[in-house]
Amino acid sequence: MKKSLLFVLGLMFFLTTVTFAQDGMNGFQYQAVVRKADGKELTNQKINTRFTVLSGSSNGVEVYTETQKMTTNQFGLFNHIVGRGTPASSIKLTDVDFSVSNYFLKVELDLTGGSNFQPFGSSELLAVPFALYAKSSGNGNAQAGGNFGPTGDQGLAGDKGIQGDKGLRGDKGLQGERGIRGEDGLKGLVGDKGPKGDAGLVGEKGATGLTGLTGVTGAKGIIGDKGVQGDKGLPGDAGAKGTEGKSAYQVWEAIAGNNGKSNLDYIASLVSYVS
Secondary structure (H helix, E strand, O other), X not given: OHHHHHHHHHHHOEEOXXXXXXXXXXXXXXXXXXXXXOOOEOOOOEEEEEEEEEEXXXXXXXXXXXXEEEEOOOOOEEEEEEOOOEEOOOOOHHHOOOOOOOEEEEEEEEOOOOOOOEEEEEEEEOOOOHHHHHHHHOOOOOOOOXXXXXXXXXXXXXXXXXXXXXXXXXXXXXXXXXXXXXXXXXXXXXXXOOOOOOOOOOOOOOOOOOOOOOXXXXXXXXXXXXXXOOOOOOOOOOOOOOOOOOOHHHHHHOOOOOOOOOHHHHHHHHHHHHO
């Protein structure tokens, strides 16, 4: 992750103009903004920086190195006065002879605050603080053993220098990590009904289903017209001889109350019935 932040877009650093700290005259100020791969500032991040002064060119001899831990502000900005960090050796910035060569400043960062430094940028020191130059170039024609005069008033600020040429474009950075998945979008409108597809192939005949329940008996139908009378059938066979029947008298005699009565009584009952 730290390499991704460091290399993508050349870290999208922008190195500010090197200015000079007048407090103590023992260093110069460096200021820069650190950006993430998406271009946003790396804010409120603890970082470790390493500053190296090179002689002659951006790949020249290292003459002074120091480190400094710091934290970027809410805009991704960090400030440091080079010369007030922790030197990597017994050599101090004030020991460098700025009068004999052109010097360059190389800056390296570890975005986790550790010591795995990665290149951040380099630029030529077009000017150095007066005190640093004076210490390295001697004291002019002062007589040996003479006392220095009082410090003169600060001179007027010089005109703004011409803007330097645009630097070369850095290599394309590594691809950043995949971002968090966004929320699902709103459901789209229902599309138009598509054309009817071709009829599918006829499937195989399924197995015979179970026999269904017996249906309810339907209503009785209307009586049909009387059919044509059929042909007269053949005479049937003679029936068996029936049991010999009783006479009317015998039937009358079997009625309760008539037992023992005479034939005359029977005839009288017939006459009475007729009348």
